[in-house]
Amino acid sequence: MAEFEIDIAIVLTQLFVLLLLARVMAAIFTRLKMPALVGEIIAGIIVANWIWLYDILQIDLDKTTVLYTFSELGVIFLLFTVGLETKFSDLSKVGKVASKVAILGVVFPLIFGYIVLYAWPLGAHSQVECLFMGAAMVATSVGITARVLKDMNVQNSKESKIILGAAVIDDILGMIILAIVAGIGGSSSGGIDMISVVTVAVLAFLFVGLIFLFGAKAIPKVRARLPKDEAGCPVLPKSEAWTAFSLSLLVCFGLAAIADLIGLAAIIGAFMAGMIFAEFDDMHQLENKFDPVNEFLVPFFFVMTGMYVSFSMVSSGVLWMSIAIIAVAVVAKYLPCRLGARSLGKGVAKRIGIGMVPRGEVGIIVASIGYAGGTGPVSLDIYTVVVLMSIMTSIIAPFWLSRSFRRDIKMDKDVSI
Amino acid sequence: MAEFEIDIAIVLTQLFVLLLLARVMAAIFTRLKMPALVGEIIAGIIVANWIWLYDILQIDLDKTTVLYTFSELGVIFLLFTVGLETKFSDLSKVGKVASKVAILGVVFPLIFGYIVLYAWPLGAHSQVECLFMGAAMVATSVGITARVLKDMNVQNSKESKIILGAAVIDDILGMIILAIVAGIGGSSSGGIDMISVVTVAVLAFLFVGLIFLFGAKAIPKVRARLPKDEAGCPVLPKSEAWTAFSLSLLVCFGLAAIADLIGLAAIIGAFMAGMIFAEFDDMHQLENKFDPVNEFLVPFFFVMTGMYVSFSMVSSGVLWMSIAIIAVAVVAKYLPCRLGARSLGKGVAKRIGIGMVPRGEVGIIVASIGYAGGTGPVSLDIYTVVVLMSIMTSIIAPFWLSRSFRRDIKMDKDVSI
Numbered sequence: 001m002a003e004f005e006i007d008i009a010i011v012l013t014q015l016f017v018l019l020l021l022a023r024v025m026a027a028i029f030t031r032l033k034m035p036a037l038v039g040e041i042i043a044g045i046i047v048a049n050w051i052w053l054y055d056i057l058q059i060d061l062d063k064t065t066v067l068y069t070f071s072e073l074g075v076i077f078l079l080f081t082v083g084l085e086t087k088f089s090d091l092s093k094v095g096k097v098a099s100k101v102a103i104l105g106v107v108f109p110l111i112f113g114y115i116v117l118y119a120w121p122l123g124a125h126s127q128v129e130c131l132f133m134g135a136a137m138v139a140t141s142v143g144i145t146a147r148v149l150k151d152m153n154v155q156n157s158k159e160s161k162i163i164l165g166a167a168v169i170d171d172i173l174g175m176i177i178l179a180i181v182a183g184i185g186g187s188s189s190g191g192i193d194m195i196s197v198v199t200v201a202v203l204a205f206l207f208v209g210l211i212f213l214f215g216a217k218a219i220p221k222v223r224a225r226l227p228k229d230e231a232g233c234p235v236l237p238k239s240e241a242w243t244a245f246s247l248s249l250l251v252c253f254g255l256a257a258i259a260d261l262i263g264l265a266a267i268i269g270a271f272m273a274g275m276i277f278a279e280f281d282d283m284h285q286l287e288n289k290f291d292p293v294n295e296f297l298v299p300f301f302f303v304m305t306g307m308y309v310s311f312s313m314v315s316s317g318v319l320w321m322s323i324a325i326i327a328v329a330v331v332a333k334y335l336p337c338r339l340g341a342r343s344l345g346k347g348v349a350k351r352i353g354i355g356m357v358p359r360g361e362v363g364i365i366v367a368s369i370g371y372a373g374g375t376g377p378v379s380l381d382i383y384t385v386v387v388l389m390s391i392m393t394s395i396i397a398p399f400w401l402s403r404s405f406r407r408d409i410k411m412d413k414d415v416s417i
Numbered sequence: 418m419a420e421f422e423i424d425i426a427i428v429l430t431q432l433f434v435l436l437l438l439a440r441v442m443a444a445i446f447t448r449l450k451m452p453a454l455v456g457e458i459i460a461g462i463i464v465a466n467w468i469w470l471y472d473i474l475q476i477d478l479d480k481t482t483v484l485y486t487f488s489e490l491g492v493i494f495l496l497f498t499v500g501l502e503t504k505f506s507d508l509s510k511v512g513k514v515a516s517k518v519a520i521l522g523v524v525f526p527l528i529f530g531y532i533v534l535y536a537w538p539l540g541a542h543s544q545v546e547c548l549f550m551g552a553a554m555v556a557t558s559v560g561i562t563a564r565v566l567k568d569m570n571v572q573n574s575k576e577s578k579i580i581l582g583a584a585v586i587d588d589i590l591g592m593i594i595l596a597i598v599a600g601i602g603g604s605s606s607g608g609i610d611m612i613s614v615v616t617v618a619v620l621a622f623l624f625v626g627l628i629f630l631f632g633a634k635a636i637p638k639v640r641a642r643l644p645k646d647e648a649g650c651p652v653l654p655k656s657e658a659w660t661a662f663s664l665s666l667l668v669c670f671g672l673a674a675i676a677d678l679i680g681l682a683a684i685i686g687a688f689m690a691g692m693i694f695a696e697f698d699d700m701h702q703l704e705n706k707f708d709p710v711n712e713f714l715v716p717f718f719f720v721m722t723g724m725y726v727s728f729s730m731v732s733s734g735v736l737w738m739s740i741a742i743i744a745v746a747v748v749a750k751y752l753p754c755r756l757g758a759r760s761l762g763k764g765v766a767k768r769i770g771i772g773m774v775p776r777g778e779v780g781i782i783v784a785s786i787g788y789a790g791g792t793g794p795v796s797l798d799i800y801t802v803v804v805l806m807s808i809m810t811s812i813i814a815p816f817w818l819s820r821s822f823r824r825d826i827k828m829d830k831d832v833s834i
Contacts, residue, residue, distance in 0.1 A: 008489050008683055012674035020667055027659060069483045072425050242444060245709055250437055257429035266425055292662055292706040293713060 011066050014057050018067070021047065022299040035398035037147050037302045041391065044306020059307070071304035072266065074297035075143040075361075079267040080252045081290045082146045082164065083274020084281065085155040088215035091165045091275070094158070097341055098165030104336035105166065105356050106138050106173045112332040113137035116324060117382070122317060128185045128377040132370035135181045136386045137329050139174035141360025142167035143267060143301060144394045148401050149355075159348050162341060163355040168268055170356070172204045175263050178366055185370060185377045203262040211255070211272045219279045233282055244284035248277050265362070308364055309391050313384045321381075322388040329389050330396060333357050351404050357397040363390035428483050431474050435484070438464065439716040452815035454564045454719045458808065461723020476724070488721035489683065491714035492560040492778075496684040497669045498707045499563045499581065500691020501698065502572040505632035508582045508692070511575070514758055515582030521753035522583065522773050523555050523590045529749040530554035533741060534799070539734060545602045545794040549787035552598045553803045554746050556591035558777025559584035560684060560718060561811045565818050566772075576765050579758060580772040585685055587773070589621045592680050595783055602787060602794045620679040628672070628689045636696045650699055661701035665694050682779065725781055726808050730801045738798075739805040746806050747813065750774050768821050774814040780807035 021043040029039030047053055059067065091098070113134035117125050125133075142164065149160045179197045226234035252273040259269025277286055314322075338353030367386035370378030438460040446456030464470055476484065508515070530551035534542050542550075559581065566577045596614045643651035669690040676686030694703055731739075755770030784803035787795030 008486070009674050009677040011486055011489075012493075012670050012677065012683060016667060016670040016674055019663070019670065023659065023663055023667070066483055066486045069425065069428050072428075076429075242440065243712070245712055246436070246440055249713060250433060250440070253429050253433040253436065257426050257433055260426040260429065266429060289709040289712075292710055295660070295662055295706075296666060296710060 010058050014059070014067060015070075017053070017057060018043070018047065018303050019299060022303050026299070035148060035402050036151060037144065038395050038398055040299050040302035041306035041395060044303040045309045045391075046306075047303070048307040048309055049311050067300060067304060070297055070300040072301070074294070074299070074301035075267055076252065076256050076270040077290060077294050078143060078146055078150070078298050078301070079271040080248070080274040081287065081294060082150060082155060083271040083276075084278050084286055084290070086161065086164060086271075086275050087278050088212060088219075088275060090161045091168075092212075092216070094162045094165050097343065098162050099169055100340035101162060101166040101337045101352060101356065102169035102173065102340075104340040105140065105333050106170060106177070108332040108336040109137035109329065110134040110177065112328050113325070116328050120321060120324075122321075125382070126377060128181075129370070129379065129382060131181045131184065132367065132378050133325075133382060133386070135174070135177050136363040136366040136370075137325075137332070137359065137389070138170070138177055139359065139362040139366070140167050140170050140333070140356045141358050141362045141390075141394065142171075142271075144358035144360050144397060145355040145401065147298070147302075148398045152402060152405050154405060158344065159351045159355060162344075162352050164271070166337070166352070166356060168208060168271070171265050171268050171362075172201075172208065174362070174366075175204060176201045178369070179263070182369055200263045204264055207259065207262055207264065208268075208272070211276070215276060215279060219276070223280070234280075235283060244277075244280075244286060245289045248273070248284075248286055248289075251276060305361055305394060306391065308361075308387050313380070314388070315381070318381050318384050318388075322385045322392075325385055325389045326392045326396075329359065329393050330357055333393075347404070347408055351401060354397055354401045354404060357400075358394040359390040360394045361390070363387075363393075427475055431476065431484060432487075434470070434474060435460070435464065435720050436716060439720050443716070452565060452819050453568060454561065455812050455815055457716050457719035458723035458812060461720040462726045462808075463723075464720070465724040465726055466728050484717065484721060487714055487717040489718070491711070491716070491718035492684055493669065493673050493687040494707060494711050495560060495563055495567070495715050495718070496688040497665070497691040498704065498711060499567060499572060500688040500693075501695050501703055501707070503578065503581060503688075503692050504695050505629060505636075505692060507578045508585075509629075509633070511579045511582050514760065515579050516586055517757035518579060518754045518769060518773065519583040519586035519590065519757075521757040522557065522750050523587060523594070525749040525753040526554035526746060527551040527594065529745050530742070533745050537738060537741075539738075542799070543794060545598075546787070546796065546799060548598045548601065549784065549795050550742075550799060550803070552591070552594050553780040553783040553787075554742075554749070554776065554806070555587070555594055556776065556779040556783070557584050557587050557750070557773045558775050558779045558807075558811065559588075559688075561775035561777045561814060562772040562818065564715070564719070565815045569819060569822050571822060575761065576768045576772060579761075579769050581688070583754070583769070583773060585625060585688070588682050588685050588779075589618075589625065591779070591783075592621060593618050595786070596680070599786055617680045621681055624676065624679055624681065625685075625689070628693070632692060632696060636693070640697070651697075652700060661694075661697075661703060662706045665690070665703055668693060722778055722811060723808065725778075725804050730797070731805070732798070735798050735801050735805075739802045739809075742802055742806045743809045743813075746776065746810050747774055750810075764821070764825055768818060771814055771818045771821060774817075775811040776807040777811045778807070780804075780810075 022040045025039035025043040025046075026036040027039075029042075030036050047057070047059070059065070111134065113136065114130045117130045117133040118127075145163055145167075149155050149157075149163075154160055176197065179200050183193050183197065223234050229235050252270050255269035255273040256266040257269070259272075260266040277284070333356050334353040337356040338349045341349040341352040343349075344352070363386050367378060367383045370376045371380065371383040372378075374380070439457045442456035442460040442463075443453035444456075446459075447453050464474070464476070476482070528551065530553065531547045534547045534550040535544075562580055562584075566572050566574075566580075571577055593614065596617050600610050600614065640651050646652050669687050672686035672690040673683040674686070676689075677683040694701070750773050751770040754773040755766045758766040758769040760766075761769070780803050784795060784800045787793045788797065788800040789795075791797070
């Protein structure tokens, strides 16, 4: 009837078809003992390349659509839920190792991404384009790894804490590098606007630092002041309008918005919000509340990730370069991160290395800033290479990680599927 | 950084601010023993008329935004959850009374809406404009009443079943009337395209009829074939990928999309989807799964409802006409519906009459089709009158209904708050 109605029918059809396809693929992959999220990514690749379906669903990846919001909310809630299992003291304990993992895992991909593209025999690439390639290979997409950890129920393992801590640091460093590279690419003189780079860096450290300070100093005081039940456990005052769940939604959206506004990933804010509520985990059953919300929204993140792959953009030149870049992306992240965590023993260090490999949507965002719809220093071919690298690292890592965890389960009762 | 990121920051900020405001207002109204949903509608009115906030949040009601999708999903999930409490046999039992309520509640508002505008002393109004006014006063917005029934925990009462049954019939009749009126308004000859009117009517009856047939015939057979547990209760085959919740999401989106595509409200499809799962309610705890999803999304529907009211559009002429139209909208719905249910006793019939009063978003949609952004037969003033009528009936009815239920609670233990 009206404009309104047609649109909502399209949205509902999109939700129906994508959710159905995601569930079918996840069921097949689960049956084959493979990670369900890989099935969901492949569902997205199917949609993106099945022209008939793509047209029927009226999907438009260039516009910020409802689907994009759903996928972002999905990964935001996912990271919030992972944060719910993570206490500030857990992260502080692993801070040193996590920093080493993060720094090594940032430096090597940046250098090797730059070198490989610069030295590539076919076609010349500008220094700025090579810098963008390096920057796109830096940031780990912790959403992918978080889902594997959650699906395997090992969020409380040591490797989980270190990967999460390293991901936070990694995101801050990645953002600073992106600010520098985008500054070089954007200015005609090729110079860097140091003030803006310093500003983003200071804001990021302030944001994370203040929340940690709040977690370490303020939360224990809040807990001490709350009324206690017979067992000495603090209880929240009862209120119909202010449930713990609605409070947690507000904190999650608020911190995610702030993180995004200062240039960090929104999921970092959501993860921190989850950590705040983890300090009160004896007082609520938030995990149970977020489970259905996640079951609804999280698949959209993985389907959306897959939807960036369009086979029509892949020429043979792109294909060869992609293979090389994917190999470099895996090795230059895995080995340095593993090295950074070597003090924790072979198995744990290995899984930390694997867990840092997926680049997911982060690499694609960096490349799309450089591509800028055809007006930036990054060519369409290089953009396509980065997309393939991001997706393939996100498909390889879950296989590898779940296999490595499974192998350990036979020896260690603490880790369960 | 990129376009993407700014947009998601805005969406997160919108979600944060609107949810916060909705919760604060709901908490105040609950404290004052008034319906929480009225507080949420008023939160929306505040946002719409507080220019500074409206600009900061970058809200654009003309575009189909993410917020609109959230509000639609909220009311879809709400009606699904209400459907979960409604069995096909419940509705069949009340079919006769519900039909009487629906038909009387359609005919009188249509006639009186037409007459009042036609006879209005100030300014001349075309026949088509008067017809649109009548059509806008027809359809009950069952979302408002459903929320009151749910908040008061009386979804299983007799009045609840009749209101829901009548709302389904009412929506079908309203859609046929809208098709006729829009046909007259759209054609230059003033004639009606009978074929398209008959088509929509047949499709609507087919849709509802087929689902009822499925509910009455197929579901008992499906139940009989399912494996049974020791107690003789059927159980769903266990599957990691296919939980009852994900299945219900798919059926809900699918039926809502179909309902919307054939011209019914999407919520009618969602309600029917809920009814299908109600037949299996001994096998799942879907209510618990939908509770957090509803807690997240439903407030957006009520906030959005309030956001259509812009005080800057209200002149004194509009104000006087609005008061008259609101009075007519209440009386011409309440009395006939109460009359239609008089066989059930005074108290029940009264509450059924009240429950049919809210027009919510349905009246606004009808008026916006006639207004058509300034190109249709409905003037901006009349559009504004319809908006005020829709909102005010949605604010008056919950007060009245909850008061009437509360009064009965003192006499009847079966009804609890």
